[in-house]
Amino acid sequence: MNIKTILQFSIGPIGAALLSLITLPFVAWFFSVEDVGRLTMLQVVLGLSVSLFSLAMHQAYVREYHEEEDKAALLKLCILPGLVLLTSISLLILLLPFSISAALFGLDSGLLTFLLLAGIFASFFINFLAHVIRMEERGLAFSATKLAPKLLLLILISLIMLLNLTATFINLMLINTLSIVFSLLIFTWLTRDSWVIAIAKSVNYTLLKKLLRYSLPLVAGGIAYWGLTTMDRFFLRSLSGFEELGVYALASALAGAVSVLTSIFSSLWHPILYKWTKDGVDEKKVQNVIESMVIAVAMIWSLVGLFSFLIPFFLPPQYVAIKYLIVACVSMPLFYLLSETTGVGIGITRRSSYAMLASIMAFLINAILNYLLIPKYGASGAALATVISFFVFFVIKTESSARLWFSLPRLRIYVVVICYMLATTAMVLTKGSTFSYKTIWLALLLMVFILFYERLKKLWCYFTAYLKNGG
Incomplete structure (x- = not known):
């Protein structure tokens, strides 16, 4: 492509x-x-x-x-x-x-x-x-x-x-x-x-059975994933009402703009990946994609953290909490986007039950955290539950892929996502009340550039060569 x-x-x-x-x-x-x-x-x-x-x-x-x-x-x-x-x-x-x-x-x-x-x-x-x-x-x-x-x-x-x-x-x-x-x-x-x-x-009933054998294990995972991404709305409605739900929902909707990247990437990635699989996939090519995705996720996360304070200026006063909620809400599509690359072994080996396991485990953790956190923290509690449960989702998919297919180097990836998750949690708990967060988001981005310097240099060389050749 x-x-x-x-x-x-x-x-x-x-x-x-x-x-x-x-x-x-x-x-x-x-x-x-x-x-x-x-x-x-x-x-x-x-x-x-x-x-x-x-x-x-x-x-x-x-x-x-x-x-x-x-x-x-x-x-x-x-x-x-x-x-x-x-x-x-x-x-x-x-x-x-x-x-x-x-x-x-x-x-x-x-x-x-x-x-x-x-x-x-x-x-x-x-x-x-x-x-x-x-x-x-x-x-x-x-x-x-x-x-x-x-x-x-x-x-x-x-x-x-x-x-x-x-x-x-x-x-x-x-x-x-x-x-x-x-x-x-x-x-x-x-x-x-x-x-x-x-x-x-x-x-063709023979083919139908083959398709169902692959897809049905994914149904439970799909429903669990749906619950993972939406149960906070039900908890907020029952424990806080439609007003609190509306503020959180708008934060999630605005963060959903980042999901455009998931849509684009999935539209391109899966057809390419399965073509590679048919022809004999090269693990090094997949590793390059993963490292590039880590850099992209870090850049987006830092930019949202840096400029989230601007959002309330375009909304009615009752939506002021969005300035810190959106940083947590954006973690959901970013963790999912990253897991689409680190979890490729599940699709390549057709072991769809592992994707189901990731969704179900994250779903259960999300339910427990929403129940515990929303009564005390309201929409902030729902946001924190989202961050933690999607981190679990990402880890299970990544480790499953490493076990089923190819054990890719993962230490640097985990260092990056854990640091971003901790910074996001701190920002939500303090309601983004300190200017030091701008320094934190910039420092995290610099850390990523240092950790993935070689990949960043190759991406820059590819980009400049593309521009030099006139696209």
Whole structure:
């Protein structure tokens, strides 16, 4: 995969992240903190639905894509089991004697229930069709699917403000669902050559069993990972209420802009890695990627720590705590991003149960820490639980990969992440009340540059050579 393709894949996620950073302050100013909390519950449920109903078959699709000749048949086999399960559960929900919307949002509304189900179905199909575009290495198409729904969401929110419409959660839910469905329409059009052919394909039960054997162990891990990333919202809602949840949720959403890097990297990394695996992977190449990722993670973490104090200037006064919460919240996508490289041995050896173990152990630790810390520290306690549990997730994946495949040098990596984790914990506990943190973040970054000096020098030489050759 060349630089041009990488840039094409990057345009969409980066643009979408920038649009989100524009949209979030609008939502914070125009809608109540409670409605921002309810919006978080919507996003939590959509994430759970994808984790549960996909049966992790999208990961099986990626793993077997280069091994199977009939890509359309593979796509159908991966979608079919989850679609049957999702349809059955949706019908059951409609027959239940109580309101799902009341349980999730504190509002009894048939319209909210309908919009929720529409968003779930759209998210389910988007999950698979996005992987089709990824594996076909269609960077511009992938970017278009990321940008278009964010643009629509921003336009709809702007219309609500310009037309002076009522800022209710139903309107907020409606525009979010419309943006998801719009995204699905784009995906459907761009992948029509794949899914139209897939419909007519017969079911290969032997291949289906092979796919399920790989994916089903990942379902428990996927649900555990969902819980790991979202349970703090449930604890905050029950122990602190929608207002505290809204502040923490906005901090997490802003930190989620860093997840754009995870999206870009995963879109590029897994296809490349499994191509390497098919041709005989070189451990040294993987080691180079890992060291480069450590440098990138350290730079991002330090920059967020240095400039987080600026964020409250763009938000209402009730969101001032974001200036120190966001540093902890950003650790989640950064730990995950790093684990995508240090844990490659799990995917290469097809030992998906180890990924499940990492998610489940981190999930349990997160649950315990949220229960213990939130009553005393509120949103700060949820943030600290996130930092510690994702560190555990990262360590288990890294050590599992070393045991299953290749025992890469790890001491320098652990020194870096532990130092950053300790600095983040101190900043949250003291509520970022001292200017010395700027010195700390700069010192940590300098330490990383010293520890990985050789890799940094090679990256600089590669970058300057690329510019000299005109890209």
